[in-house]
Amino acid sequence: MNRPKHRGVRAATRSLLVVASAVLAVVIGLFLHGNARFKELLPPFSALASPQPGIVQPSPPRAENAPPPGREEADAPLGSPPAPAVASDSYKFLATNDDGTPVGYSPCRPLHYVVNSATAPPGSDALLSTAIEKISTATGISFVNDGSTDELPVPHREPYQRAKYGDRWAPLLISWTTPDVAPALAGNVIGTGGSTMYSLNKGPKSYITGSLELDTPQITELLAEQGGKDYVLAVMQHELGHVMGLDHVDDPVQLMYPEIGAPDGLAAGDLNGLYRLSSAPCRKDI
Numbered sequence: 482m483n484r485p486k487h488r489g490v491r492a493a494t495r496s497l498l499v500v501a502s503a504v505l506a507v508v509i510g511l512f513l514h515g516n517a518r519f520k521e522l523l524p525p526f527s528a529l530a531s532p533q534p535g536i537v538q539p540s541p542p543r544a545e546n547a548p549p550p551g552r553e554e555a556d557a558p559l560g561s562p563p564a565p566a567v568a569s570d571s572y573k574f575l576a577t578n579d580d581g582t583p584v585g586y587s588p589c590r591p592l593h594y595v596v597n598s599a600t601a602p603p604g605s606d607a608l609l610s611t612a613i614e615k616i617s618t619a620t621g622i623s624f625v626n627d628g629s630t631d632e633l634p635v636p637h638r639e640p641y642q643r644a645k646y647g648d649r650w651a652p653l654l655i656s657w658t659t660p661d662v663a664p665a666l667a668g669n670v671i672g673t674g675g676s677t678m679y680s681l682n683k684g685p686k687s688y689i690t691g692s693l694e695l696d697t698p699q700i701t702e703l704l705a706e707q708g709g710k711d712y713v714l715a716v717m718q719h720e721l722g723h724v725m726g727l728d729h730v731d732d733p734v735q736l737m738y739p740e741i742g743a744p745d746g747l748a749a750g751d752l753n754g755l756y757r758l759s760s761a762p763c764r765k766d767i
């Protein structure tokens with residue numbers, strides 16, 4: 482049985498502030514082909530470094546496009562994840578800064594998230610909580626559940642939505658949805674996810690928010706299969722791994738391998754990659 486998964490990457494840049502910031506959105510799709518294994522196909526990595534011309538959206542500098550900097554930012558990381566028990570360099574990052582350090586979320590502030598759970602399959606909230614807990618443990622990132630939302634996923638989500646979420650970066654949006662609402666889920670795609678990078682001038686980039694979409698009809702079917710819950714949990718962790726900043730690797734024992742034969746969860750390479758992301762810089766400036 483095969484359950485292939487694929488992914489696509491969308492990227493966009495635009496100016497946000499007079500100081501010439503840039504936002505790069507990375508969205509990754511997970512395709513489902515109906516059997517017990519899944520596989521993703523890699524897009525050209527250059528899609529990350531060179532945004533597609535068609536979706537570059539220059540806009541006039543507007544200070545209201547960013548919230549006041551440093552909200553909830555502490556002086557030190559909120560968590561201290563344990564160093565992985567097994568060393569491994571079998572991980573890869575979706576984006577790095579000029580000095581080679583990976584782009585991640587600031588570990589000094591909580592990562593708020595909201596869930597559009599209007600169509601969520603019964604019992605899926607516990608799976609999502611478990612997946613988030615595992616990623617939080619591995620990264621030290623403190624996730625805060627801000628509850629439910631009626632926000633719908635869109636291809637180019639505004640990272641700052643003051644009217645809806647107040648004077649802060651919009652929370653990570655997790656949506657149970659369908660291809661009708663989120664066209665990127667068309668066909669065999671069962672999930673998409675990614676994060677938005679932000680930088681001041683040409684300084685280091687950090688993720689400020691993200692989105693993760695789950696295909697309700699397909700995942701409902703998957704949950705009805707024997708062992709389906711474990712696969713859904715693996716899919717959630719895999720996509721959250723992308724949200725955190727992990728890319729695919731060629732090592733088949735890792736959860737970030739494009740083709741997952743068994744839902745074994747985070748392996749040594751995944752854990753080491755997430756651990757490195759935990760030392761992303763704190764960002765009182767954004």
Ligand SMILES: [Zn+2]
Pocket residue numbers: 488509521719723729739
């Ligand atoms: Zn993937």
